[in-house]
Amino acid sequence: MDIPKQIRDCGLRATLPRVRVLQLFHEHPGKHLSADDISHLLANEKINVILPTVYRVLMQFADANILIRHTFDAERAVFELNEGSHHDHLICTKCGRVDEFIDEAIERRQKAVAQQRRFVLQTHTLTLYGLCAQCASRVR
Ligand SMILES: [Zn+2]
Ligand SMILES: [Zn+2]
Known part of the structure; x- marks a missing residue:
């Protein structure tokens, strides 16, 4: 899976945070991750991206249909890879x-x-x- 290319194909620049965020979803298949989860995972790797930026990147991917956004509860949205199969x-x-x-x-x-x-x-x-x-x- 060429992640930088996938990002460029949606008209976005393949910046490190964008590439790493999308990689994280591929590394956690079937997971539904919030901006908070992603930001913790990035912090573990010493990639410091502020939460609003993480959220913005996730929304960009959702707009580009790479991710699906769910609001299972009122407090937070979670995102999962859009693998084209409904569930x-x-x-x-x-x-x-x-x-x-x-x-x-x-x-x-x-x-x-x-x-x-x-x-x-x-x-x-x-x-x-x-x-x-x-x-x-x-x-x-
Ligand atoms: Zn339970
Ligand atoms: Zn799901």
């Missing part, structure tokens, strides 16, 4: 764990609902909130 999410309201799932029956039903209403479906997001198995077992 939905399960969010633990206690520990913040994010899991992904795809359920063909749900996908089919959503398309049917749209079709019945002559609604031209473009996209959808489905997020289930609750307790992950680990947090649920601690509650009891």
Whole structure:
């Protein structure tokens, strides 16, 4: 994966922070990372980028469709690589764990609902909130 080229292809300059931010997503496949997470990971490597800059870079990548931005809770946005394949999410309201799932029956039903209403479906997001198995077992 030529990350600098991927960045230049969206009309952005391949600066070190941009390259490193995108590399971090490739190094953490399937992860949903906030600007805070990214900024901590960069600080561990002694790359000091202030939080607003990290956020701006993430938004630039989201605008360029390299990343997908999610607001699972009101306080912070998380970003994941846009790998072109659709999935939905399960969010633990206690520990913040994010899991992904795809359920063909749900996908089919959503398309049917749209079709019945002559609604031209473009996209959808489905997020289930609750307790992950680990947090649920601690509650009891
Ligand atoms: Zn949990
Ligand atoms: Zn995801």
